Amino acid sequence: MALYGPSTATASVTANTNLVTIAGMDLTIITPGMTINFGARDRKTGDAWIIGAVTPNSTNGGTLTTAGSIPTGYANAPFVIDTTGYLGTDASYAAATSLSLLQTLATLFGPATNLYSGARQIVLDKLASTALGRIAFAIAGRNWGDLAHREYSYTPTGGSLTTTQTLALRAFPDGSTPIDALLVDLSSGTVDFRQNEITIASAATVDLSSAPAGRVTISGAAGILSFGAGKNLTRLLRFTGAATLTHNATSLVLLTAANIVTAPGDTALATSDAAGNWTVRDYQRANGRPLIAPTMISGNSGPTDLPAGTTRYFTHALVGFSQSQVYTPAGRRIRFSNLRVVGPQAPGSGQSWKFTLQKLFSDTALTCTISGTGSNQATDATNSVIFEPNDRWSLRADMSAGAASLSSVLFSMDVEVLS
Template sequence: MPLYGPSTATATVAANTNSVAITGMDLTAIVQQGMTISFGARDRAIGDAWVINTVAPNGTNGGTLTLAGSVPSGFTNVPFLIDTRAFLGTDSSYAAAVSLKLLMSLSNLLGPATNLFAGARQLVLDKVASTALGRVVFATAGRQWGDIVHAPYGYTPTGGQATTTEAMSLRAFPNGTTPVDAVLIDLSTGTADVSVAGVTLTSGAIVDLASAPCGRVTIAGSAQINSFGAGKNKVRDVVFRDNGAILVHNATSLILPNGLNLSLRAGDALRAASDAAGNWRVIAFWPSGLPVAFSSGVSAVTGSLGSGSCTGKYVRLNGRMVAVNLNVTIQSNGTGDGYLVVTLPFSVVSFAKFFGRENAVRGFIAQGFVGVGSNALIIAGHDNSYPGATGAQFEMFGICEVA
């Protein structure tokens, strides 16, 4: 439709002005800057053709055209004809110019001698339909492939309403067919949802957290760990699979909470971040929180305890603090005297206090302590008297700082 004369539309322009009021047509569909308009007829071009300078639609039923020059004679509600040939590809010179422009653009963008640093390059995927898909695919024969997609994205939050937003996705096709959103950007909020892969590494003097492109790391084994490698500007969430590993503090390259080593158990987790120099810091630590059961013998400081037993559980509250709950039974006191002694499954690094009660014989408050560097819990009565007696049963609780 190179010449456009809408059957019901009319134009009005006052003499010696350049503002044309249009009614009866949708200006957004056809009219553009640089086209021309002739007044007085719909079936032919008569008189002068006036160059359109600006287009201001009023919804879909007309609007205002501003012409490049003033019209000497006025027109009121007259038919008109718009020449669109130079814009709809029917004009031969325009078609040639478009073809040349397209070839030059492709040569600059995709040619073998393209230098992307010589100037700005743009590849615009301008979608007209709101449901259309803008997509750039990266594929090499015989290799994994992916794409970048701009498209509507719909989701329904649990307990919420169905929502649709515009999204930009960086997608992978691991099985060659089904896309997986590696990075999904919500264009309405400017936020992103990133899929994070996981990998299992083996404990050792150096566990290089940046050796795999995975944000989640499981460390297997019980060997001592002195370094997380030299990866720069990384963040890793780490879970320990086995008991026994020790993470060693380094004031420069592996900074741990409170500057103290961490004795690790299965299920412990931490988040570590490295700086621009490749030095790591543990910024959060979450102990597994699972209680560990233990049993121990019981003795007396002086004399000979006939027989006694201890069962208990401990759980870590954070990297070094441990809560302990234990039950001590004296089956036979014998000649035991002084204080009772229970062996804990760990040594403490600061003085620890215990409190409890004997419930079966005398029914009194009991106290206990563990000295620095020791694993021996000393139990006494509240008045420092010997607490033991045949049939006595103690319940004790304390919090210790361990290595």
């Protein structure tokens, strides 16, 4: 038979110890060899622990010492004591209990089971909303955790007390106090979870999947060509050194389509796709400055005439017959965009002036044309061109054969410094 204590009787024990304090129950009839189950009065739950010694405190409680250490801590918990003495060893009792549990699970989940038209279910029903339903994963001497369905109350800063039902995956780093690693709010169907932070040294390949953490600190200044082959991941990055992220249009896509030199305190958000290719979705400088600070250059071709039916090259106040006469070095890695040109008047009916940014001795995609009699200006707001520090640029002007005389051409371009 089983002995059920009074409805007010409780048991308390510290995790990984074997001393159990009983309150509200006469222990004078309890003897070594009986077993105790924690957590309920109307059923046996979990493993039973062999009672090794009993010390009553009159007829209203006392202490029990179990044969083995109890990994789970309980505070004023309900319990059941089985008065059938067990004469075997602690290890053999545990083996018998485990075998019984395995047989139950095999029956439930085995191929011959036909529950609810084939569904395999374990139902942890709760009679009260404040009760705790859980599955614990515990091994003595190791960190352990549980999956718990419980009532959860919280008060947001400046808000009011809110109570909801939650399903939580919890960890017990200190062996007794649970921490919600993942918390599902069952009233809204939303999830809150904790993210660990680890440090990885910069290298050609910084494998962001090599550690189970959503936040990664990257230390050092070694160049980074890859974030590894981890698939479908999201990582919040923080840099502590001046490392260079190298843009790759497939495997490491950067916001600027250009390399980024990190600085201590910079942060970034990176994600990978199903193929393990990474994209940096956001990048924030620690000093608050934008990743690229656009500026503008502008100029005037000067009074030199650009005759109809000819091709000329010019920069500010300088016109030549060839690119080599007027080329200007980029000086840094930069991107030109938004080419704008304004002539003194329109080129005339059926005529045109075409302006193209030259890179060394070749045309680029950045170009615009003024034509007809309707306007004396044009803009290319679509294309952009990247120049390396040693590249040189100029503007090429192509005047149609019957175009109006052209001089003092105003021009401007946006310039973004990429290095």
